[in-house]
Amino acid sequence: MALKIQIYSFLVSFFYGIFFYFMLEINSRFIYSSNKAIKIISSFLFILFNALLYFIILLKVNNGYIHIYFFLCILVGYIMCKVVVKKVCNRR
Numbered sequence: 001m002a003l004k005i006q007i008y009s010f011l012v013s014f015f016y017g018i019f020f021y022f023m024l025e026i027n028s029r030f031i032y033s034s035n036k037a038i039k040i041i042s043s044f045l046f047i048l049f050n051a052l053l054y055f056i057i058l059l060k061v062n063n064g065y066i067h068i069y070f071f072l073c074i075l076v077g078y079i080m081c082k083v084v085v086k087k088v089c090n091r092r
Helices: 003-031 036-062 068-091
Strands: none
Touching: 003 036, 003 068
């Protein structure tokens, strides 16, 4: 894989981690509801939607090559967004 494509893949994975954080915050009221059927269905659909979306994006960016460090970039983006949002919300 060319270096330019790898850099694009890293950036897409990082920003997808940020996107995943906000999607999880939006969907958290369904995932943590008291009804067990709603929990199972919403969790399944949430994971299915996000996995398919990420793979479709990777298909467009780098012909669908998946490497472990792309998942690490998602994790870094998620953690960075969580830390930043926590610090911003605690200042108020």
